Amino acid sequence: MEEDPIERFLTGKVLLATPGMLDPRFFEAVIFVCSHTKEGAMGIMVNKPAMNFNFTQLLRRLGIPDIENVEEREIYVGGPVEIERGFVLHSNDYEIPDLTVKIDDCSFTVSTEILKDILAGKGPLNSILALGYAGWAPGQLEKEIVEDGWLVSDPDDKLIFTEKHEKKWNMGINKLGINLSKFSMVGGQA
Numbered sequence: 001m002e003e004d005p006i007e008r009f010l011t012g013k014v015l016l017a018t019p020g021m022l023d024p025r026f027f028e029a030v031i032f033v034c035s036h037t038k039e040g041a042m043g044i045m046v047n048k049p050a051m052n053f054n055f056t057q058l059l060r061r062l063g064i065p066d067i068e069n070v071e072e073r074e075i076y077v078g079g080p081v082e083i084e085r086g087f088v089l090h091s092n093d094y095e096i097p098d099l100t101v102k103i104d105d106c107s108f109t110v111s112t113e114i115l116k117d118i119l120a121g122k123g124p125l126n127s128i129l130a131l132g133y134a135g136w137a138p139g140q141l142e143k144e145i146v147e148d149g150w151l152v153s154d155p156d157d158k159l160i161f162t163e164k165h166e167k168k169w170n171m172g173i174n175k176l177g178i179n180l181s182k183f184s185m186v187g188g189q190a
Helices: 055-061 112-119 140-146 157-162 165-175
Strands: 014-017 030-037 040-045 075-077 081-091 100-103 106-109 127-136 150-153
Touching: 014 165, 030 100, 030 165, 040 075, 040 140, 055 112, 055 127, 081 112, 081 157, 112 127, 127 140, 127 157, 140 150, 150 165, 157 165
Parallel strands: 075 127
Antiparallel strands: 014 030, 014 150, 030 040, 040 127, 081 106, 081 127, 100 106
């Protein structure tokens, strides 16, 4: 059976919050869209570090042993839905069969095994650890895009994984060639 193009419309794309985004949780947000179907959408914010929570605390909470000299890494707020649930968005050079979902040039895994592999130096080359996700009901994301809440871009490794979190939004906007001083804060319809 051939895949319906609507079923993947934004899957694998990046959403950039516009200056007109009304929800303060998504101010200057950069979100990798993991799934977009007629049932709704799900994505992981890649530029909002969690405050007062670090990698060591996460590993302790999950009961992962031997973490005395672990190298700290940022934990991101993936979005406001299921904030206790963890996701690892990563490069495609790593996979746990039946637990890793590949999305074009990125993958995501929901398993403590990937954290153990990262600690052992056997994990993916690039990864972001996030708690929670952004979710949209059927038609909600499309409506927010039409109402100028989001811009859509293609992902790249630097934007998703390697650029400093505080520079990702500007990088994404610049990649689209948008001059924010000319961006209208009022949406309209033709």
